[in-house]
Amino acid sequence: MTAERSLRRDAQSNVEKLHAAALTVFSDRGLSAPLEDIAKAAGVSIGTLYNRVGSRDQLIDAVIPAVVGEKLLALKERTMAEPTPRARLERFVTCMIDLQLSDPALNDAMLRRFPDATALINACDRSTALGAELIEDAHAAGVLSQDFTTEDLMAVLWMAGTASHDPRAPSGWRRLVERGVAAAWIE
Structure with missing residues (x-):
């Protein structure tokens, strides 16, 4: 049970990092900036971005x-x-x-x-x-x-x-x- 809560906390932290990175990258370079650059700026893999956030449109709508x-x-x-x-x-x-x-x-x-x-x-x-x-x-x-x-x-x-x-x-x-x-x- 503790590991599950820890994962949820980590997952939430990843989402927050992705949102912050997306806001910065999109504001600097526009909405077509590579998602890989957002994942890198957040310190997560591109797979984590897709798993936690979804598509580009979903990320745009989130931030x-x-x-x-x-x-x-x-x-x-x-x-x-x-x-x-x-x-x-x-x-x-x-x-x-x-x-x-x-x-x-x-x-x-x-x-x-x-x-x-x-x-x-x-x-x-x-x-x-x-x-x-x-x-x-x-x-x-x-x-x-x-x-x-x-x-x-x-x-x-x-x-x-x-x-x-x-x-x-x-x-x-x-x-x-x-x-x-x-x-x-x-x-």
């Missing part, structure tokens, strides 16, 4: 949604503190691009590179809903062209997310993205 949720909540608070619908939407776009630039894991999440990581996708859906709400508010205030839709916003963020992590992307990609959004304003 990333809480972090993404915190960052997106902070983004929402900064966005909603702005005084006008235009300022809120501009803040949202700028902050989302900055997050995509600074956090490879969040960028992978926003680009939906791992669609089977359902908890992560649900967290990202909340930011999409916020973007949709901001667009509706800007339309209602008459400051944003009715032609600019949530789909357009997601396309802008997709382009920014793709360009921001492609070393072959032209250096002016962000200026072009900002011009695309600026062209949608009416006033």
